Each structure stands twice: as C-alpha cells, then as structure tokens.
Amino acid sequence: MASKSDIVPDSEHRGFVRWLPAAARPFALLARFDRxxxxxxLFWPGAWAIALSGQAAxxxxxxxxxxxxxxxxxxxxxxxxxxxxxxLDRQIARTASRPLASGAVSLKAAWVWLLALCLVGLVVLLQxxxxxxxxxxxxxxxxxAYPFMKRITWWPQAWLGLVFSWAALVGWAEAPEMAWAxxxxxxxGCILWVIGYDTIYALQDVEDDALVGxxxxxxxxxxxVRTGVALFYALAFALWAAAFWRLRPDPIALAALxxxxxxxxxxxxxxxxxxxxxxxxxxxxxxNAGFLMFAACFVVGQTL
Numbered sequence: 232m233a234s235k236s237d238i239v240p241d242s243e244h245r246g247f248v249r250w251l252p253a254a255a256r257p258f259a260l261l262a263r264f265d266r267x268x269x270x271x272x273l274f275w276p277g278a279w280a281i282a283l284s285g286q287a288a289x290x291x292x293x294x295x296x297x298x299x300x301x302x303x304x305x306x307x308x309x310x311x312x313x314x315x316x317x318x319l320d321r322q323i324a325r326t327a328s329r330p331l332a333s334g335a336v337s338l339k340a341a342w343v344w345l346l347a348l349c350l351v352g353l354v355v356l357l358q359x360x361x362x363x364x365x366x367x368x369x370x371x372x373x374x375x376a377y378p379f380m381k382r383i384t385w386w387p388q389a390w391l392g393l394v395f396s397w398a399a400l401v402g403w404a405e406a407p408e409m410a411w412a413x414x415x416x417x418x419x420g421c422i423l424w425v426i427g428y429d430t431i432y433a434l435q436d437v438e439d440d441a442l443v444g445x446x447x448x449x450x451x452x453x454x455x456v457r458t459g460v461a462l463f464y465a466l467a468f469a470l471w472a473a474a475f476w477r478l479r480p481d482p483i484a485l486a487a488l489x490x491x492x493x494x495x496x497x498x499x500x501x502x503x504x505x506x507x508x509x510x511x512x513x514x515x516x517x518x519n520a521g522f523l524m525f526a527a528c529f530v531v532g533q534t535l
Contacts, residue, residue, distance in 0.1 A: 257335040258344050261313060262306030268515050269309070272428070273395055274301035275521030276421045280402025282528035283417060283478065284409050285535045293358075293405060297398060300355035307348035308374055308394075314341055315378035323439040363404035370397040382444075385451040388429040389422070396421030413474040420470030427463035427495075428517045430456065431502065434510040449504075456504045464495040471524070475531055484534075487527035494520050 248256055248265040263269050277297040281287055287294065313320065313331045320332035330336040336344075356364050373394045380387035399421050403414030426448065433440070433449035434456065440447055452459040468488065475484045498516060503509040 257330040258340075261310050261330040261336055261341060261344060262348060263309045264302075264306065268518055270298075270301045270305040271518040271521060272425075273305045273398065274298050275518075275525060276396045276418070277301070277398030277402040278521075278525050279421075279528045280399045280414060280417060281405065282525055283413065283474070283532045284403060284406035285532040286406055287529050287532060290405070293402075296355050296358045297402065300352055301398070303348050303351035303355065307345055307352060308377075310341055310345040310348065311374070312378045314338065314345070319443060319445065322443045323436060323445075325435055325439070359401070360405055360407070362407060363401050366404045367397075367401045370394060370401075373397070381446055383446075385446045386426075386448050387446065388426045388433065388448040391429050392422035392425035395425045410477075413477045416470050416474035416477065420467040420474065423463045423467035423470065424517075424520075427460045427467065428498075428514055428520075430460055430463070431498070431510050432514040434504050435507045454504075457499060457502055460502065461499045464499060468492055468495070475527075478535060479531055484531050487530045488524075491520055491523040491527060494523055 248259045251259055259265065274297060277300075278287075278294050281290060281294055281297070313329055316326075317329075317331045317338075320326035320329050326332060331338065331341055356367055359367065373390070377387070377390050377394055380390040384390070396418050399418040400414065403409065403411070403417070430448040430452065433447040436445070436447070437449050439445075440450055448459070449456055468491075472485050472488060475488065478484070494516070498513045498520075501509075502513050
C-alpha cells in the first residue's frame with residue numbers, strides 16, 4: 232500500500248499555474264490545469280477515432296477542437312466531481328488540499344466556474360456534425376453519475392471507462408460514411424484501457440479509501456492488482472486489433488499496435504502496487520501510450 236510519504240497531493244502549484252495571479256490559482260487547481268495528464272487521457276480516444284477513420288490529415292482542425300474540448304470538459308468534470316466529493320476529499324490525504332475541500336474556493340464560485348468551462352465545451356460542440364454533437368451530448372448523463380459510483384460499486388473505474396472513452400464515439404460519428412463496427416470495437420477497447428490505468432491510479436488511495444468506505448477496483452483486486460491490470464490491457468489490445476482487422480484485414484496493420492502493446496506490458500511488468508510514486512508514474516505514462524496508439528491509428532487510417 233502507498234505510504235503517506237509516497238502520496239502526491241492532488242493539487243499542486245506546478246507549470247504555468249505558479250505564474251497565475253494568486254486569485255486565479257485555486258480555480259486553475261480546481262480544474263486540474265496543473266495536471267494535464269487528465270485531459271490527455273480524455274483527448275486521445277477521440278484523436279484515435281479521427282485518425283483511424285482516415286481523417287487525421289484532412290481534418291487536423293477537428294483534432295485541435297477535440298483537444299480544446301478535452302481540456303475544458305475534463306476541467307468541468309473535475310469541478311463537478313469536487314463539488315460532489317468535497318466532504319470525502321477532506322478525509323483523504325491526497326485530496327484534502329483540493330480548493331473546495333480546503334476552503335480556497337467557495338461552493339458558489341465553483342458552480343460559476345463549472346458553467347464557464349461548460350460554455351467553452353458548447354463552443355466546441357457547435358463545430359461538430361449534428362450526429363457527432365448528438366453523440367457528445369449523450370455522455371452528459373454518464374458524467375453526472377460518475378462521482379456517485381464509488382459509493383455504490385466496487386468498479387467505478389468501469390464507469391469512468393465509459394465516460395473517458397466517449398470521445399472515440401464522437402470522433403467516429405464525424406465520419407458518417409464509415410461502418411460502426413470498428414468504431415465500437417475501438418470504444419470498447421478504450422473502456423478496458425481506462426479501467427486498467429485508473430486501477431493503477433487508485434493504488435495511491437487504497438488505505439484512505441478503506442477508512443472512509445470508498446470503493447475501487449484497486450481495493451477489490453487486492454493482491455491481484457497486477458494480474459487484473461494485465462488482463463484489462465490484454466483485452467483492450469485484442470479489441471483494438473479487431474477494430475484494425477475490420478478496417479484492414481492484414482497482419483501489417485496489426486503490427487502497428489506492437490509499440491503500444493510493449494508499452495502496456497512494461498507498465499504491468501514494472502508496477503509496484505505498494506509504491507504510490509511508482510503507481511503514479513505508470514499511470515502518467517499512459518499519455519505516451521495514447522500517442523503510440525494514435526500513431527498506429529494514423530498509419531492504418533491513411534491506408535484505407
């Protein structure tokens with residue numbers, strides 16, 4: 232289990248946040264602008280779908296819109312999560328310093344900030360085709376329910392997978408001429424990838440979660456965490472391979488997935504469930520995994 236010395240606070244004055252005016256810093260921290268890994272992980276599935284459908288070169292502007300949307304909506308999701316979890320956050324070492332839990336931001340101000348971030352998301356939504364925009368709106372119910380999942384199920388990571396992978400469906404809907412089977416396989420693989428990496432992330436909180444009654448896949452798996460993560464990653468790879476095969480039934484297409492397979496294998500092989508810093512590093516390395524998968528999708532998508 233992670234020791235107190237291994238715990239990295241969830242709000243840190245890092246990067247550009249340290250240069251912001253003092254009054255603005257708590258709001259940047261509330262939206263986790265100091266932790267870009269979150270919006271990278273939300274962004275990648277959408278970018279994968281755009282690339283795999285062959286649009287990366289012609290719709291590079293769409294990828295940039297997805298990036299802006301990921302930054303804004305990840306921030307909005309964090310604000311909403313902190314509004315719901317503010318009392319729980321005060322009881323957990325890693326989250327006690329969050330702006331709402333610590334009192335640096337008032338509840339009313341947090342709701343205003345949430346609305347502002349959602350307005351940015353609306354601007355991005357207006358850039359999408361009607362079908363893709365409708366698919367994007369369909370995620371709102373999942374997003375709203377997520378903070379409550381840790382109270383009612385041992386697998387809130389599975390619900391997060393549904394939410395954080397949704398951009399894959401939105402990106403695929405931007406190419407209406409494409410058959411849906413590969414896009415759905417890509418989405419399903421993303422869900423399992425998210426369960427895997429968020430289980431690694433949850434290793435930092437297992438002791439505090441047990442004390443306050445919060446459930447997680449890391450607690451559920453116990454001493455079998457590494458095996459569980461390996462299984463989730465293996466199934467994700469199998470579904471991604473199936474998506475590639477549906478588009479291009481050629482072993483060369485599958486070879487494009489080898490770099491990400493090796494990276495995910497490295498995560499599992501070097502994971503130390505008892506070391507919080509180790510778990511955090513493996514979790515954050517999924518930003519690189521996302522790039523490797525994007526490269527694979529780009530290569531296959533450009534040959535369709």
